[in-house]
Amino acid sequence: MTCRAVFGWLDENFERVLILIFYSYFIFVILVEITLRTLFSSSLHFTEESARHAFIWLTWIAASLAAKKRLHISIDLVSRSLSRRGQFYLSFFYSALFIVFCLYGLRYVSPVIEAQIQFGVVSVATRYPMYLAYAAVPAGYGLMIVRVVQNLVVDIADLRAGRPLRRGAALI
Amino acid sequence: MIEIVLVGVVVLIGLFFAGVPIFVALGLGTILIFELTNNSAMLSNLGTASFEGVNGFAFLAVPLFILTGDIISRTGIARALLQLAGAIIGHIRGGITATVLLACGIFAAISGSSASDAAVFAKLSIPELEKRGYPRDYSAALVAAGGTTAVLIPPSIGFILISYTLQLSLTDLFLAAFVPGVFTLVLLIAINFVYVRWGPLRSLALDEQKFSFRQLRSSLDEAKVGLCFPVIILGGIYSGIFTPTEAGAVAVAVGLLHGALTRRLTFGEYCDALLSSGIVVGVVMPIVAVAYFFGQALTVFEAQAALVKFVLGATTNPVSVLLLMFVILFILGTFMDLVPNILVLGPLLLPIAVGIGMDPLHFGIWFMFTLAIGLITPPYGINLFVVCGISGCGLIDVSKRIAPFLLSMILASAIIAAVPRLSLFLIR
Numbered sequence: 001m002t003c004r005a006v007f008g009w010l011d012e013n014f015e016r017v018l019i020l021i022f023y024s025y026f027i028f029v030i031l032v033e034i035t036l037r038t039l040f041s042s043s044l045h046f047t048e049e050s051a052r053h054a055f056i057w058l059t060w061i062a063a064s065l066a067a068k069k070r071l072h073i074s075i076d077l078v079s080r081s082l083s084r085r086g087q088f089y090l091s092f093f094y095s096a097l098f099i100v101f102c103l104y105g106l107r108y109v110s111p112v113i114e115a116q117i118q119f120g121v122v123s124v125a126t127r128y129p130m131y132l133a134y135a136a137v138p139a140g141y142g143l144m145i146v147r148v149v150q151n152l153v154v155d156i157a158d159l160r161a162g163r164p165l166r167r168g169a170a171l172i
Numbered sequence: 173m174i175e176i177v178l179v180g181v182v183v184l185i186g187l188f189f190a191g192v193p194i195f196v197a198l199g200l201g202t203i204l205i206f207e208l209t210n211n212s213a214m215l216s217n218l219g220t221a222s223f224e225g226v227n228g229f230a231f232l233a234v235p236l237f238i239l240t241g242d243i244i245s246r247t248g249i250a251r252a253l254l255q256l257a258g259a260i261i262g263h264i265r266g267g268i269t270a271t272v273l274l275a276c277g278i279f280a281a282i283s284g285s286s287a288s289d290a291a292v293f294a295k296l297s298i299p300e301l302e303k304r305g306y307p308r309d310y311s312a313a314l315v316a317a318g319g320t321t322a323v324l325i326p327p328s329i330g331f332i333l334i335s336y337t338l339q340l341s342l343t344d345l346f347l348a349a350f351v352p353g354v355f356t357l358v359l360l361i362a363i364n365f366v367y368v369r370w371g372p373l374r375s376l377a378l379d380e381q382k383f384s385f386r387q388l389r390s391s392l393d394e395a396k397v398g399l400c401f402p403v404i405i406l407g408g409i410y411s412g413i414f415t416p417t418e419a420g421a422v423a424v425a426v427g428l429l430h431g432a433l434t435r436r437l438t439f440g441e442y443c444d445a446l447l448s449s450g451i452v453v454g455v456v457m458p459i460v461a462v463a464y465f466f467g468q469a470l471t472v473f474e475a476q477a478a479l480v481k482f483v484l485g486a487t488t489n490p491v492s493v494l495l496l497m498f499v500i501l502f503i504l505g506t507f508m509d510l511v512p513n514i515l516v517l518g519p520l521l522l523p524i525a526v527g528i529g530m531d532p533l534h535f536g537i538w539f540m541f542t543l544a545i546g547l548i549t550p551p552y553g554i555n556l557f558v559v560c561g562i563s564g565c566g567l568i569d570v571s572k573r574i575a576p577f578l579l580s581m582i583l584a585s586a587i588i589a590a591v592p593r594l595s596l597f598l599i600r
Contacts, residue, residue: 019450020443026232030421034414048229055232055453056223059461062454071455072193073509075552079191094192101196104203109219137222140458 011150015065015143022058026051046126053123053133060140067098068147070168088159095148102148105141113138173209177473180205194512199462205469214472218465225464226457229417230332230342233284234456236420237327238449240401241283243427245292246445247436249398253278254296256395261361263383266368266376268304269314270361272297276318277357280325281402282423284332285452286510286547290319290555294562305376309569312562313548316555316570317360317577320547323510323540325353327405327416330510330540333460337467337518340536342416346409348537348595355594356541356584360577367576397430456511463515470519480523490528494589497521498542502582505546509554513543530592537595542585548574 033047066072074094079087113131115121121130151166158165184201188194199218206215244250257274261267276293283289294315301311323330326346335342368374392399405423408414414422431437470476487493500521504513518539525535547555550571560567588594 016447020446023235023446023450027236027421027424030232030418031425034418034422038413051232052227052229056226058235058450059226059453059457060222062450062452063458064454066451066454069451071451072195073455073459073511074191074193075189075507076191077551078189090191094190094196097187097192097200098196101199101203104199105218105222108216109222111216112219112223134223137219141222 015061015068018061019058019065022054022061026054026058029054049123049125053136056133057136057139060136061143063140064143064147067144068150070151070166072168076167084159084165087165088155091155091165092152095152098148099145102141102145106138109134109137109141173473174475174478176205176208177469177475179208180469189507194509195458195462198459198466198512198516202462202466202469205473211472214468217468221465221468222461225461228336229415230335231457231460233327233332233417233420234329235449235453236417236424237282237284237329237405238288238452239445240405240420240423240427241279241285241288241292241322242445242449243424243431243437244279244282244398244401246441247427247431247434249395249401249427249430250275250279250292251296252391252395253398254293256391256398259384259388259391263381264365265378266365268301269306269364269368272301272311272314273318273321273357273361273364276315277321277325277354278398278402280321280323280328280353280357281406282327282398283322284327284329286319286322286544287554287558289322290316290558291562293318294559298559298563304378306373307573308563309565310373310573312559312565312570313573313577314364316548316553316559317364317574317580319555319558320544320581321353321357321360323544323547324349324356326350326409327420328540329456330514330544331536332416333456333511333514334518334536334540336460337463337515338522338532338536338539340533343409343412344533344599345536346406346416347598348533349540350406351598352537352541352584352588352595355587356581359584360580363576363580363583371576400426459511460515463512466516467519476520476523479520480527483524484527488528490530493524493528497524498585498589501539501542502545502549505543506549507552508546509552510543510547513546514539517543531596533599534592534595538585538588541581541588545578545581545585548577548581 029047029051033044036042036044079090082090113134116131116134122128123130123133155165180201183204184197187197187200203215254275257278258271261274262271264270272293276289279289279292294312297315298308298311302308322328326349328349331345331349332342334340335345401423404426405419408419408422409416428437428442483493483496501517504517522532522535526532547553550556550567556567556570560570
């Protein structure tokens with residue numbers, strides 16, 4: 001596979017694969033826990049905690065997929081009343097705000113993770129390094145920045161080519 | 173200091189109405205509040221809030237109650253439920269419209285998402301209603317209204333968020349919501365009946381086929397797998413065998429097993445179902461995280477206390493206060509999504525409700541049922557968007573048809589507010 005094909009595949013599937021992994025994982029461990037509890041009256045110590053952490057990863061990776069597909073909940077009444085060029089400038093401005101917010105997120109989560117690495121903080125029940133769970137947050141903010149920039153590039157191309165600008169599809 | 177909070181709130185509302193995604197608007201508004209007050213300690217909480225705000229085992233139920241609904245609609249169970257509803261009330265004159273509402277209500281005891289309830293039955297029943305001559309925009313409004321029961325009748329994603337933001341037991345909320353939920357469904361069916369039989373559509377309400385026990389039995393047989401799901405989910409939660417999250421996982425497992433055994437669900441469809449409910453997590457949970465951050469701003473500046481003092485300083489008459497809250501919830505419900513409304517308004521209004529002597533659990537139920545009206549009111553109503561997308565009708569055309577359903581839901585909200593026992597008698 002060429003480098004381009006690899007990136008193309010990642011662009012299309014990166015978040016999807018991670019979502020499937022984290023989502024299937026937590027469904028699976030919850031079922032294991034229930035089975036153990038009801039049939040064998042025993043319990044694993046790591047299921048609840050690792051399920052929660054998998055869910056946090058799911059949250060932030062799916063947030064990136066939602067950004068890519070322009071699905072984050074917003075009202076587009078103002079934008080709909082504008083010309084195509086007006087829509088573009090508005091969406092440019094909103095994308096900038098989106099990125100600013102993600103940068104704030106990255107700025108304030110990094111010291112937390114640095115401290116966790118420095119002091120060797122581990123999770124309460126399973127005792128794996130806590131930064132593995134916390135890394136979901138910078139991964140999400142970072143990926144969202146990438147996706148928002150990608151969409152802006154698409155918008156610029158659409159604007160130049162005279163095509164209508166894209167909008168998010170319905171969520172369900 | 174409270175003025176700065178107001179500035180932040182005005183900015184975030186402005187950004188949202190201008191079209192910025194709600195979680196970005198809420199986040200930037202909160203950042204502005206802390207930047208203006210030079211409160212870098214609170215500002216740095218954004219990092220931990222992005223993690224701790226979504227770190228709860230109960231949240232895992234959010235996608236699971238959507239996934240279950242998705243699986244059963246892919247494996248034909250939703251269609252069987254629709255046929256069962258038809259066998260129960262389809263024979264009454266105009267009964268096909270009631271059939272759709274009843275099927276939405278049964279599905280609501282499996283699914284927790286009003287948008288997916290509406291989506292499933294818009295696809296299944298709008299073509300059928302059209303064959304009987306019902307106008308498409310009316311059918312779309314009917315399904316949009318029926319879909320709201322998914323957040324009213326447990327399990328419900330709305331109550332998962334309310335449980336978190338108002339610090340109420342989710343099991344209690346699910347128990348308390350059951351009777352008001354079924355009551356609202358009955359009200360929707362009843363008022364729709366009046367509308368169909370005596371309103372502008374009366375010429376369409378024909379005598380349907382005769383009621384037959386044989387048909388009822390065969391459709392019960394078809395739907396028996398589907399009827400297991402409410403038993404597993406609600407039975408499991410109410411009896412205390414499962415937490416809501418576990419009940420969701422078990423329901424998903426049963427749905428997958430059934431789909432695999434009957435070969436109605438392929439691996440590819442499993443992945444699609446996971447992705448479409450997974451992405452809802454990516455849309456809803458960042459709002460929860462940022463609302464947690466915003467909540468810290470409200471707490472630091474004691475905004476709740478200021479609001480309580482302001483409102484209860486003006487009047488302590490419970491009826492006026494309730495009316496005021498109703499107007500706020502109704503108006504914001506028309507413009508804003510259910511999720512931010514729950515997360516932002518819940519903690520602000522609960523102290524006021526407690527101030528007029530309302531039970532917090534009763535408030536939680538009434539709050540949900542009132543906000544749910546916003547699911548079918550333009551300009552921003554998720555259920556309207558869903559049915560418009562599927563039926564191809566315009567938002568304005570469908571909105572003109574929502575009057576009978578709007579009336580039912582407003583009436584339900586008023587009765588739930590006036591009769592606390594309706595919500596509380598199963599609990600206390």
